[in-house]
Amino acid sequence: MDSIAERLADKQKEISVGEFFERNKHILGFDSLTKALVTAVKEGVDNSLDSCEEAGILPDIKVVIREVDDEEYRVSVEDNGPGIPKRKIPDVFGKLLYGSRFHEIRQSRGQQGIGVSAVVMYGQLTTGKPTLVRSKVKEKDYAQEMKITLDTKKNEPDVLSKEVVLWEDKEHGTLFETTIRGLLRSGKHSVFEYLKNTAIVNPHARITYVRNGDTTVFKRATDQLPGKTKAVKPHIEGIELGTFAKMAKNSDRRKLVSFLVNDFSRISYNTARDICEEAGIEEEMKPRDLDVESCKKLLKATKNVKIMAPKTDCLSPIKSMLIKKGLKNVLKGYRPEFYAPPITRDPEVASGNPFQVEVGLVYGGDLPSDGPVRVLRFANRVPLMYKKGGCATTTAIQQIDWRIYGLDQKGGSGMPRGPVIILIHVASTRVPFTSEAKEAIADIPVIVDEIERGLRECARELRTHLNKKEKRKKVSKKFMIVKDILPMIAEKSASIVGKETPSLDKVMTNIMGVVYIDKKMEWNNGAAEGIIEIMNYTSKEREMSLFIEKPYPETELLDSSREPEHDGDYIEWKLEKLKPSKTSKIKFKFSNLDKEDIDGTDVFIDGVNETHLIGAEPLPDDWGVELADIHEED
Amino acid sequence: MKERHKNALRELEDIAEDIYDQLIEGNIPNMRIPTRTKNNIEFDDHQGVWKYGKSKSTRSAKKLKGARMILRTLYMLEFIRDMIGEDKSSTLREMYYISESWEKGKFNRQSESNRLAEDMEIVTDCLREDFKLRPEEDGARVIGDITVEEKNRKGEIRNINCRDDVGDSGYTIPYNVEEDKIKFTDTNVDFLIAIETGGMFDRLVENGFDEQANCLLVHLKGQPARSTRRMIKRLNEEEGIPVVVFTDGDPWSFRIFSSVAYGAIKSAHLSEYLATPGAEYIGITASDIMNYDLPTDKLTKTDRKALRQELEDPRFDTQFWRDEIETMLEIDKKAEQQALAKYGLDYVTDVYLPEKLEEAGLM
Ligand SMILES: Nc1ncnc2c1ncn2[C@@H]1O[C@H](COP(=O)(O)OP(=O)(O)OP(=O)(O)O)[C@@H](O)[C@H]1O
Numbered sequence A: 001m002d003s004i005a006e007r008l009a010d011k012q013k014e015i016s017v018g019e020f021f022e023r024n025k026h027i028l029g030f031d032s033l034t035k036a037l038v039t040a041v042k043e044g045v046d047n048s049l050d051s052c053e054e055a056g057i058l059p060d061i062k063v064v065i066r067e068v069d070d071e072e073y074r075v076s077v078e079d080n081g082p083g084i085p086k087r088k089i090p091d092v093f094g095k096l097l098y099g100s101r102f103h104e105i106r107q108s109r110g111q112q113g114i115g116v117s118a119v120v121m122y123g124q125l126t127t128g129k130p131t132l133v134r135s136k137v138k139e140k141d142y143a144q145e146m147k148i149t150l151d152t153k154k155n156e157p158d159v160l161s162k163e164v165v166l167w168e169d170k171e172h173g174t175l176f177e178t179t180i181r182g183l184l185r186s187g188k189h190s191v192f193e194y195l196k197n198t199a200i201v202n203p204h205a206r207i208t209y210v211r212n213g214d215t216t217v218f219k220r221a222t223d224q225l226p227g228k229t230k231a232v233k234p235h236i237e238g239i240e241l242g243t244f245a246k247m248a249k250n251s252d253r254r255k256l257v258s259f260l261v262n263d264f265s266r267i268s269y270n271t272a273r274d275i276c277e278e279a280g281i282e283e284e285m286k287p288r289d290l291d292v293e294s295c296k297k298l299l300k301a302t303k304n305v306k307i308m309a310p311k312t313d314c315l316s317p318i319k320s321m322l323i324k325k326g327l328k329n330v331l332k333g334y335r336p337e338f339y340a341p342p343i344t345r346d347p348e349v350a351s352g353n354p355f356q357v358e359v360g361l362v363y364g365g366d367l368p369s370d371g372p373v374r375v376l377r378f379a380n381r382v383p384l385m386y387k388k389g390g391c392a393t394t395t396a397i398q399q400i401d402w403r404i405y406g407l408d409q410k411g412g413s414g415m416p417r418g419p420v421i422i423l424i425h426v427a428s429t430r431v432p433f434t435s436e437a438k439e440a441i442a443d444i445p446v447i448v449d450e451i452e453r454g455l456r457e458c459a460r461e462l463r464t465h466l467n468k469k470e471k472r473k474k475v476s477k478k479f480m481i482v483k484d485i486l487p488m489i490a491e492k493s494a495s496i497v498g499k500e501t502p503s504l505d506k507v508m509t510n511i512m513g514v515v516y517i518d519k520k521m522e523w524n525n526g527a528a529e530g531i532i533e534i535m536n537y538t539s540k541e542r543e544m545s546l547f548i549e550k551p552y553p554e555t556e557l558l559d560s561s562r563e564p565e566h567d568g569d570y571i572e573w574k575l576e577k578l579k580p581s582k583t584s585k586i587k588f589k590f591s592n593l594d595k596e597d598i599d600g601t602d603v604f605i606d607g608v609n610e611t612h613l614i615g616a617e618p619l620p621d622d623w624g625v626e627l628a629d630i631h632e633e634d
Numbered sequence B: 001m002k003e004r005h006k007n008a009l010r011e012l013e014d015i016a017e018d019i020y021d022q023l024i025e026g027n028i029p030n031m032r033i034p035t036r037t038k039n040n041i042e043f044d045d046h047q048g049v050w051k052y053g054k055s056k057s058t059r060s061a062k063k064l065k066g067a068r069m070i071l072r073t074l075y076m077l078e079f080i081r082d083m084i085g086e087d088k089s090s091t092l093r094e095m096y097y098i099s100e101s102w103e104k105g106k107f108n109r110q111s112e113s114n115r116l117a118e119d120m121e122i123v124t125d126c127l128r129e130d131f132k133l134r135p136e137e138d139g140a141r142v143i144g145d146i147t148v149e150e151k152n153r154k155g156e157i158r159n160i161n162c163r164d165d166v167g168d169s170g171y172t173i174p175y176n177v178e179e180d181k182i183k184f185t186d187t188n189v190d191f192l193i194a195i196e197t198g199g200m201f202d203r204l205v206e207n208g209f210d211e212q213a214n215c216l217l218v219h220l221k222g223q224p225a226r227s228t229r230r231m232i233k234r235l236n237e238e239e240g241i242p243v244v245v246f247t248d249g250d251p252w253s254f255r256i257f258s259s260v261a262y263g264a265i266k267s268a269h270l271s272e273y274l275a276t277p278g279a280e281y282i283g284i285t286a287s288d289i290m291n292y293d294l295p296t297d298k299l300t301k302t303d304r305k306a307l308r309q310e311l312e313d314p315r316f317d318t319q320f321w322r323d324e325i326e327t328m329l330e331i332d333k334k335a336e337q338q339a340l341a342k343y344g345l346d347y348v349t350d351v352y353l354p355e356k357l358e359e360a361g362l363m
């Protein structure tokens, strides 16, 4: 790929890196004072998360920003990652284009080996101060501490001081502290926003942010680390001709077939032969001898041969449940009324790189309803904060007519409006960014398509929710009839005619025709107390199971007025023989959860047809619970 | 207890009984009443007025609105029963305020409670006076040479000549104008003019038109109250006094005329009591606007809408009205009756009315 990074690599000897950097600050994300701070934090946090995940450690990251002078800030990022061996520290922080990820096809935040050294250089250029690095690996009792600058002419680190220090209470980890020119702002493009969004898609991380002495903690919502990603060989589908030709030229394989089988992923011997045959090229020839014409033919041939999709284990999607947890964890202050079940699409391939799209959508509550929807964009779990206009995510959103899903949108295109937050995550072994600052995803048709599909899936859920809400509204009106008005009608008419008040059971079931579930939860002395009322306003006796999901694995059922059938990740109660117009109640108590979580626990029901169910969802079929057969004739 | 109240009570209790029985049978209670829209009024050849037709609407407790209405009906019914029992009466407005304590049965607006009272009249075939309910509106004014015998609140009989025994503001029509309250002892007028606005009524009084044309002037005060319409009806029917209606020239005035002459949609169940089928229109028409070259206003959007509705209203389905309404839509103008003052204060009594009345064969 002819990326700027590569061009940069080629020209290293001809121009000084410092010069180039000065002139191209914007490419690296340092084009404004506010942005400079966000970028500095981002490069540090990205690296911390990457290294923790690679080492299988639950990240615990602390970001501290303090204003030390006018437009001058001291920024530090500390992690509990594996640490960096002493000999590597200078290069990691003091040499551009030095990194472990550039030559690897794998999903990671870092790609180019520019990130953190660019921060060091920016700090040094704007304040003249070196960066302090401290790192400790598990094997050593002491931490290394160094002051580093970057020799911009030679692109080599200058180590100003080196010290061995005791790092108390730290088994392993890395800390760097740099002083840079910048501006600390709040709002959409702030460090806070970046960290908050990072927390959403990294629910396994605990992130502490100290801003001029004020501390905010984004708590860990799960103990589950993202699946480890493996480095993979390139996938032939969509690979660029130049890259393919270069690979052939450099290959040591003796035969074309084995080149195809061994240097690419997912090509079997038979498939390789099919490709050669389709291209009309001798399968025994040396790959080194392929000319450009033959390369072209081979690539064309791959289009007509069925090749297995790339393996997905090089990707690590966040997955539906954790996206929801992450969103809830960070957005609960808004008390959103609806979280569409997040969608994780199957992996696809763009230019030989597998990618995978995930979409989430949150609706209502206290989210502002008068402006355009808010979009949270992510690439490999990193929030994209800038260049929204030129991003594939925006293209995909704008080409959907959101009106059919219940949102306002002028003329059926452009940004929809309403109390909505949309989350889009693109994970890939190489995310096609529009620039090296990794700010926007390029408008590649397959990617835009995948995002659009994911969005539509979530949007359909939104529409279903809005329909249900409408239905619920109707039912709650009926409920008012049944609970408040009908008894009064009965009483009044009876008193006027001078007879006994009639029983209303049959009239009530006639009017309602549903099983109504009403859940109330209250916070009481550090525990959540809940009451679920189940009212059978149908003409049949009902048998059903009632489920609720625990917000966290450590959440405990303290008390329950009815013996639960199951008590694990979820709780199940069985209700037997609930007669028409009769009500049943379940009282319970939860501990180990947050006050804000009590609105989020949904009730699920198995055994009642969806059309007769109000106030609860039918039990999804992916819970591993065997669903009841429902025979519903009324 | 008077017979008419006793009868009303029986009718009301039937409503409650019906609802009670539906509940006992396990059915969702409902009430059926004639649909009160212009699509459901029919011309009664016999009486020459427009009444409700056969189409009925159901008020069912299945819907929140219907359930509320049924509950309100029961509350109102109980309230009326108590009033009859205690020999009290109340105004419609008082009843509206009393409903404050009817919990889920309370009204949000007085128009709602008035309307329900009308519904009850329809269902029971009674008058709201039978329910001991009366309107709070003060009656309209009358000036002219007729003498009424009115029984006042002390039970004394008084004879009042509506020209000589009253001041310039005339005789005020009481809310009850039935036989038991009012008798006409002497009527010396050739016809009766019902006038829409107070300004024009006062103009005709000042110009002495009642004496000049030997007629009775009746102020309608916009959309006329029941008692005003009933009074006009009685004078026409019992005393044989021809009736003409003098209004502004706009869609709303046409409706005022039609409620006097044909019966209002809202009270079509009472048309035979209230409507005066022979009444003639001498108000401003679209043709007058052109013929007399009157000062005008442009029609508003709601004016145009009202006119178009009138074109679909069976009461206006005559050649005269179709032409006038269509012309008004065409010229897109309306005019007030007082616009005649363009030609001087006496123009209306010297020229306009004599011309119109002559056309009507009354002068
Ligand atoms: N906190 C850390 N803990 C352990 N290793 C780290 C840490 N930070 C950086 N590294 C190592 O240093 C390398 C260089 O980091 P750098 O940010 O410069 O590049 P990168 O993350 O590979 O790519 P990018 O330019 O896209 O950020 C990383 O690839 C990683 O191997």
Ligand SMILES: [Mg+2]
Pocket: A043, A046, A047, A109, A110, A111, A113, A114, A115, A116
């Ligand atoms: Mg990095």
